[in-house]
Amino acid sequence: MEWKDNSVIMIDQTKLPNSLEFVTFTDFNQIADAIRTLVVRGAPAIGVSGAFGLALAALQSDAEKKNDLISYLENAKRILFETRPTAVNLAWGLEKIMEVANQATTVEEIRINVVETAKKMAEEDIQTNMSLGKNGSELFNDNDTIMTHCNAGALATVAYGTALGVIRATKESGKNIKVIATETRPVQQGSRLTVFELKHDGIDVSLIPDTAVGYTMANGLVNGVIVGADRILKTGHVFNKIGTYQVAIMAKQHNIPFYVAAPLSTFDLESNPEDVIIEQRKASEVTGIGDKKTAPDGTDVINPAFDMTPPELISGIITENGIAKPPFQESIKELFAPN
Numbered sequence: 001m002e003w004k005d006n007s008v009i010m011i012d013q014t015k016l017p018n019s020l021e022f023v024t025f026t027d028f029n030q031i032a033d034a035i036r037t038l039v040v041r042g043a044p045a046i047g048v049s050g051a052f053g054l055a056l057a058a059l060q061s062d063a064e065k066k067n068d069l070i071s072y073l074e075n076a077k078r079i080l081f082e083t084r085p086t087a088v089n090l091a092w093g094l095e096k097i098m099e100v101a102n103q104a105t106t107v108e109e110i111r112i113n114v115v116e117t118a119k120k121m122a123e124e125d126i127q128t129n130m131s132l133g134k135n136g137s138e139l140f141n142d143n144d145t146i147m148t149h150c151n152a153g154a155l156a157t158v159a160y161g162t163a164l165g166v167i168r169a170t171k172e173s174g175k176n177i178k179v180i181a182t183e184t185r186p187v188q189q190g191s192r193l194t195v196f197e198l199k200h201d202g203i204d205v206s207l208i209p210d211t212a213v214g215y216t217m218a219n220g221l222v223n224g225v226i227v228g229a230d231r232i233l234k235t236g237h238v239f240n241k242i243g244t245y246q247v248a249i250m251a252k253q254h255n256i257p258f259y260v261a262a263p264l265s266t267f268d269l270e271s272n273p274e275d276v277i278i279e280q281r282k283a284s285e286v287t288g289i290g291d292k293k294t295a296p297d298g299t300d301v302i303n304p305a306f307d308m309t310p311p312e313l314i315s316g317i318i319t320e321n322g323i324a325k326p327p328f329q330e331s332i333k334e335l336f337a338p339n
């Protein structure tokens with residue numbers, strides 16, 4: 001994802017793996033649509049998209065007074081914020097831009113500063129992922145096979161990835177590693193995106209149906225699990241792609257370490273588990289695969305996009321500031337302590 005000539009360029013993830021297509025947006029409403037329809041997805045990627053969306057909004061508005069521009073931005077922020085409720089990075093990206101806009105004194109200053117801040121956030125995302133990748137690379141050994149769920153890779157961030165960033169850094173440190181990627185029904189971020197991304201980088205990857213997690217673990221094919229996160233609470237509760245909870249339980253049953261990799265922007269130190277809204281998505285994602293119908297018409301569906309993994313199933317949370325280990329209440333606090 002990139003800011004270029006006052007527009008935002010990103011990969012259309014709905015087209016992968018069949019074609020690698022780039023889309024260009026000049027209107028914040030297009031960014032809101034892209035987030036809603038999963039053209040762009042993954043917590044850090046939608047955080048930066050939200051920031052880019054507000055930067056576009058600042059350029060789109062013809063306001064000549066600070067108050068008018070701020071009102072225009074507040075409205076754009078609301079539209080962008082309502083696209084997806086679970087990933088906290090979206091609110092984080094939007095708030096950061098609004099802060100910068102409110103601090104500026106003239107409309108010109110607002111426009112320049114929000115564009116520069118959004119661009120900086122995109123650059124920082126890459127650095128953050130490389131740092132957390134390096135921190136996590138010490139957790140795995142030569143010849144390990146690592147399972148991952150969904151896509152927490154370059155596609156889900158600006159570049160490099162979080163969970164896949166750790167996998168990339170482990171490989172770059174000279175260790176020979178293999179990856180097992182779950183398919184991740186119903187939208188198949190695992191098969192469509194993670195496998196695409198890892199094959200593109202020449203990293204050994206095998207795809208499994210979600211239902212083979214138990215089989216591969218029970219048969220000694222998995223040495224560790226690493227996933228990303230959409231929101232992490234101060235207690236260590238992790239919200240991530242639906243199915244993460246099942247993978248974590250299965251890992252516990254087989255004594256396999258289960259790690260979460262995420263930047264500090266994914267932490268929500270205010271909310272309690274019951275406050276977090278789990279996005280419910282449309283039934284057609286479950287009653288079909290792509291355009292092909294796989295369930296009778298009129299089938300009732302429950303389709304939550306995320307679930308919550310409790311801290312007792314998690315071996316460590318890898319961030320750019322280090323690795324938090326249980327008990328998380330203490331170790332998460334330390335991640336945020338100045339130096």
Ligand code: MRU
Nearest residue numbers: 041042043150152156228229241
């Ligand atoms: O619905 P998605 O594809 O946006 O869900 C993405 C995930 O659950 C990722 O694991 C998470 O956002 C972390 S991405 C680095």
